[in-house]
Amino acid sequence: MTNAQAKLDRSKKTRIEILEEAAQGQCASGCNGEWLTCASEVLEQNGIRREAFATAIRELLEKGRSKFRNIMICGPANSGKTFLLNPLTSIYDTFSNPASTSFAWVGAEDAECIFLNDFRWSQQVIQWHDFLLMLEGQVVHLPAPKTHYAKDIVFEKDTPIFCTGKQPFIYIKNGVIDQRETEMMSVRWKIFQFNVQIEQNDQKEIPQCARCFASLVLN
Numbered sequence: 001m002t003n004a005q006a007k008l009d010r011s012k013k014t015r016i017e018i019l020e021e022a023a024q025g026q027c028a029s030g031c032n033g034e035w036l037t038c039a040s041e042v043l044e045q046n047g048i049r050r051e052a053f054a055t056a057i058r059e060l061l062e063k064g065r066s067k068f069r070n071i072m073i074c075g076p077a078n079s080g081k082t083f084l085l086n087p088l089t090s091i092y093d094t095f096s097n098p099a100s101t102s103f104a105w106v107g108a109e110d111a112e113c114i115f116l117n118d119f120r121w122s123q124q125v126i127q128w129h130d131f132l133l134m135l136e137g138q139v140v141h142l143p144a145p146k147t148h149y150a151k152d153i154v155f156e157k158d159t160p161i162f163c164t165g166k167q168p169f170i171y172i173k174n175g176v177i178d179q180r181e182t183e184m185m186s187v188r189w190k191i192f193q194f195n196v197q198i199e200q201n202d203q204k205e206i207p208q209c210a211r212c213f214a215s216l217v218l219n
Contacts, residue, residue: 015061015092015112015160022091023214028207035087036212038204042080045196053084054217056190061217064158066137067188072163075194078203081118081164087213088115088162095159098125105142109153116163128171128181135161135188163189 010018027033043050060069073081088094095111097119098104104125108114121131126142134140140155168191171181 016058018112019061019091019214019217022210023218025211027211028090028209030207031209031212033212034204035206035209036215038206039080039084039212039216042084042194042196042198046075046079046192046194048192048194050216053192054219056192057217060160060162060190064137065135065161066158067135068190070135070161070163070189071192072165072168072189073192073194074165074167076166076197078197078200079194080198081194083206083208085115085117085162085164086208087210088113090208090210091213103143103145105153105155106144108142108159109155109157111159114159114161116161116165119163119165121169128185132184132188135185 013021028035040050043053056069056071060071063069071085073084075081089096092113093111094113094115095105095108096115097117098108121128126134130140130142134155137158142153142155144151144153168189169182169185171178171185173181
């Protein structure tokens, strides 16, 4: 099968159908179900019901970016935030952290999923207003290099947005937190708060596993 045909066939599948295919696959080499066990432990340690977490991911994949649907995991370093969402990159064509340049989002318009890992917002990466529109599910126009693009990127798909960070985003104006803008941002996320750091002696090298992640979300 040619790459073009494979791409066309994949474009006809929903994100959930792609996830279901991953669930029917094999565990990643060296996993043997251990990813799923550890993921369940991380959620339990942080007081998060596995069913609630799975339902939130499933809803975002089914319906796409919107208020209260985009998923953000907040918490300290070494708490398992990235571990829980990394398998997305094995399942979907994922746009990961934008570079700190004028054309940071080139490629996001064609991605199946966006994963902003340990993301720190700044005006250089994306204007606050554009970020709000993106998270709300609205059409956003983002700059693209005119050497390769005739015009700016039009981001209009319902691409799911996942994110990890130390804490929720706040908007500071003249050295003071702007409560209105900060609240507008907070309602665009479904936030899961992690509080338990994994001690160095307890940390394990477990490969990200598409099958285990799919099982977590679908079962």
